Amino acid sequence: MEIRSRTEDASMNATVCRAVIIDDETWIREGLSEHINWEMLGIDLVQVFQDGLEAIRYMEDHPVDILLSDIRMPNMTGLELVARLREMENDKRLLSNTKVIFLSGYGDFKYAQEALRLGAVDYLLKPSDVEEIEVALQKAKMICTKEAVQPDKPALEPKVSEEPSSYLIKKALQMMAARFTEDLHLHQIAEELFVTSNYLSRLFRQETGKSFSDYLSHLRIEKACELLGSSTLKIYQIGEAVGYPNPRYFSEWFQKQMGMSPGDYRSRRA
Incomplete structure (x- = not known):
């Protein structure tokens, strides 16, 4: 039509x-x-x-x-x-x-x-x-x-000092960017890349300057802030969307990351 x-x-x-x-x-x-x-x-x-x-x-x-x-x-x-x-x-x-x-x-x-x-x-x-x-x-x-x-604005992946040279880390970052909304853990990525968790953890920090958990947290907080500022989803739904299905834990985690509650952040962005 x-x-x-x-x-x-x-x-x-x-x-x-x-x-x-x-x-x-x-x-x-x-x-x-x-x-x-x-x-x-x-x-x-x-x-x-x-x-x-x-x-x-x-x-x-x-x-x-x-x-x-x-x-x-x-x-x-x-x-x-x-x-x-x-x-x-x-x-x-x-x-x-x-x-x-x-x-x-x-x-x-x-x-x-x-x-x-x-x-x-x-x-x-x-x-x-x-x-x-x-x-x-x-x-x-x-x-x-x-x-x-402002074309070609960078996506959700946080900036690092240098682009990772390792294929393993490039692949790990791609997987994290695609699946950070899930209950994702280092050992899952390591298994899918056929390496040990210890090796991947060491290589990840070496090439990105961040731990796996810190990098994952950064992806999630960026998405949570984006959704709080631009979507009509309820706060508990946003928590689920970024991998934290427990509303209380999500609020505590967000407070720790941003220095304010999800509700306060949304109010300031309104």
Whole structure:
């Protein structure tokens, strides 16, 4: 289903965000198309699809900045779609880094956890108010605009003095960046890399200047701060999303890392 864009000219301004909707329920697709004030948001809604497979075929040839998608759909789920997009972005087959907002009727937080691991801007449960969806879209647009002004901004991995030269450590860092939301331990990474925990621990500190646990904690605190400042997730959900399912432990850990509670941090960022 093609939507008339506010800006039909192919040479549109680089900061204009293009969006698509994906949902297998017709009434939801029509409702999102008609009731969200796209013009006020300054977002061009260019296409609406009923499944992820249709969308990926379109996005291979048409850059899209914002994706508003259901999770459970025929042919290709929303999570499978975004995983595919990330692969294509890493392979430089897609020039844009699509910002994803999931709108799902499924309350199982494992869906949200996987969505956040894939870099989703927000995860909203149906039914969501139009205002709530528009707030998420505004956040996505702000990120798009910032990236247009400051391209190639470093991702979540913290800076180290030198790039690790060891293949093992490069691989370990990749695995940590992809799985830091899980209950992750050094011995798991060591086993998958076919080395001993002691050897990996020593090499990790030697090449990064940090211990495994410190590096993992840094990844998690960056993501927790990002979610507290930009998402509508509850604090306990953010704790689960970064690997701390115990709400009290998450709050104590965050207080120790940042010198304030998660609630105080969110209030200051509001």
